[in-house]
Amino acid sequence: MPEQNPIEHLIGLLARLPGFGRRSARRAVLKMLMQPEQAMLPLAAALQEAAAAVQPCRICGNLDAVNPCGICRDPQRDHGLICVVEGVSELWALERAHAHRGLYHVLGGTLSALGGVGPEDLAVQPLLARIEGAAEPVREVILALPATVDGATTAHYLTDRLRPTGVQVTRLAQGVPIGGALDVLDEGTLAAALKARRVV
C-alpha cells in the first residue's frame, strides 16, 4: 500500500501518539473502519473542537476550554493556596487524587543545568507577580515537584525567590518515590504525600 493511502496515513499518525505503537494503531483503525460514522467522525470532531477551544490558562497555565480555567474561576476552591507543578500532566494527576482544594501554578518544567533550562524559561516571574497581585492573599505555596535532582534544585530556587513574599512554602511529604514522575503515581500515594506536606 502506498504511503498516501488514507488507511496507512491514519495508522501512521495514530502510531506517533505516546503509548500507541503501530500494532495498536492498526487495531484501532480497523475497529473504527467497521463503523466510521460512529467511531471516526465523532473522534475527528472532538479533535477539532479541542484544538479550537483549548488554551493555556492565563493565570495558572492549566489547559482548558475556558480562560481563566475552570479551576481558577471556581469560587469553591481555596484561592489562598497555590500548588506549583512541573506541567499540566501533574496538575491532572493531583486533580484525580481529589487531594488539593486550592489553585495551581504550572511551571512548564524544572531547572536543569544539563538541559539548559534557566529560571527565565519557566513561569517563575508570573508566579511571583501572581502572589503580589492577588485579590485574596496567598497564604501557602505547595511545591509539588518531582523527587529528582532537578526537582530539588527547582524547589530550593523557588523557596529562595518566594521568601521575600512572606508566603509559607511547603513541599510534598516523602512518599513520592525517588526519581518517580508524579503523573504515573497511584492516586492514594499522591493524596497521602500531599496531606503530609512539610514546611520547607
Next chain:
Amino acid sequence: MPEQNPIEHLIGLLARLPGFGRRSARRAVLKMLMQPEQAMLPLAAALQEAAAAVQPCRICGNLDAVNPCGICRDPQRDHGLICVVEGVSELWALERAHAHRGLYHVLGGTLSALGGVGPEDLAVQPLLARIEGAAEPVREVILALPATVDGATTAHYLTDRLRPTGVQVTRLAQGVPIGGALDVLDEGTLAAALKARRVV
C-alpha cells in the same frame, strides 16, 4: 471537570480504542494539546478522509480507498491464487509478511455453532461465485484460517463446498500456534506457514 469538557470528551473517545487505556489517552491528548495545529488537526482530517473514502472491496472484502481494492486491481499479483482469511486484520498481517502474491477473500468470520454463525453469515457464496465467474481461472484457494475449532470447522466446510469447482484447496502449514490469532503472529512464522502450505 464536567463530562462535556472538550478535553475529557476527547480522552473518553480515545480511551475506547482497543489497546488504548485511559492513562495513555490522557498522555496522548496532553501531547497533542501542546501542538494542536501539528498534531490534532491532521489527525482529525485523516479520520474524516478515511471515513469518507474507505470501503470494503466488492470483490474480496478488503478495506481500501479504491473499489476494487489495490490488491484486486494489481496486475502484478497472481489472480489464479486466492487466500481466504477470516477478516481484514489477517489480510493485513499476511501483506506485512510479504509472503502471498495472489489475491484474498475476506470471509467476515468463521463458522460458530455457539456464536450462531452459519455459512449464510459469511462470504461463502461470493467466494464460489467469484471462482465460477473469474476471467482468469482460479487454480488454488489457500485457507488461511485460525487454528481453532471454529477455524477447522470452517476449513472443512469450505473444502466440501469448493470440491465441485475442481480448484485445489490448501491450508497453512502447521506452525501457526494452536488457538493463536493470525494477526498477532510475527511475520516470519506467517511467511513460513504460508510457504509450507499443504493440500487438504
